[in-house]
Amino acid sequence: YYRCSSSSDSSDSVISSESGNTYYRVVLIGEHGVGKSTLASIFAGVPDTLDSEMLRENTYERTLMVDGESATLILIDMWENKSQDNWIQDHCMQVGDAYLIVYSITDRASFEKASELRIQLRRARQTEDIPIILVGNKSDLVRCREVSISEGRACAVVFDCKFIETSAAVQHNVKELFEGIVRQVRLRRDSKEK
Numbered sequence: 001y002y003r004c005s006s007s008s009d010s011s012d013s014v015i016s017s018e019s020g021n022t023y024y025r026v027v028l029i030g031e032h033g034v035g036k037s038t039l040a041s042i043f044a045g046v047p048d049t050l051d052s053e054m055l056r057e058n059t060y061e062r063t064l065m066v067d068g069e070s071a072t073l074i075l076i077d078m079w080e081n082k083s084q085d086n087w088i089q090d091h092c093m094q095v096g097d098a099y100l101i102v103y104s105i106t107d108r109a110s111f112e113k114a115s116e117l118r119i120q121l122r123r124a125r126q127t128e129d130i131p132i133i134l135v136g137n138k139s140d141l142v143r144c145r146e147v148s149i150s151e152g153r154a155c156a157v158v159f160d161c162k163f164i165e166t167s168a169a170v171q172h173n174v175k176e177l178f179e180g181i182v183r184q185v186r187l188r189r190d191s192k193e194k
């Protein structure tokens with residue numbers, strides 16, 4: 001569905017990297033229950049198709065073709081963890097080439113948490129212009145909406161990032177989300193090259 005390279009065995013990725021394929025580490029962050037893992041599982045695809053490769057627990061790799069150019073995303077869904085100290089979250093804040101800050105449109109507290117996370121990220125990576133997409137998930141739950149689209153959009157303006165509403169449940173805008181983050185990373189890469 002997302003992958004457009006010719007084969008999915010592991011030797012393929014070596015060939016791809018030799019031919020200039022690029023790898024981006026994309027980190028999912030956000031409040032518990034907003035749909036991060038559901039988005040990750042859609043990205044990963046059905047396991048038995050071997051379309052995606054689970055690298056480690058909660059880390060998924062997939063190659064997508066975006067605007068005629070392939071990109072391999074390493075999607076990291078380990079923000080929520082059972083360890084007592086915060087080292088995994090600190091680690092997550094450091095390792096991403098790009099971030100998806102996810103909230104649920106049905107949960108205002110998760111929207112407020114997104115702002116906190118934006119500030120935390122800015123603090124952790126002060127000098128860097130990191131691509132971020134603010135993701136309002138669960139857009140299928142129209143009757144339970146607590147955060148309007150315009151609030152989400154306005155927040156993204158303040159965050160200086162992109163905005164999208166998705167539904168992992170009905171798979172609306174999920175493909176667009178992952179393509180979007182590839183475009184955001186490329187935009188910054190291209191402007192650096194000039």
Ligand code: GDP
Binds near residue numbers: 033138140141
């Ligand atoms: P996480 O804690 O952020 O990883 O959230 P999960 O992916 O575990 O999702 C939490 C719950 O919300 C699960 O019961 C999901 O089935 C549900 N969920 C996730 N995304 C959506 C969505 O887009 N729409 C609806 N209706 N439910 C969703």
Ligand code: MG
Binds near residue numbers: 036037038080
């Ligand atoms: Mg989860």
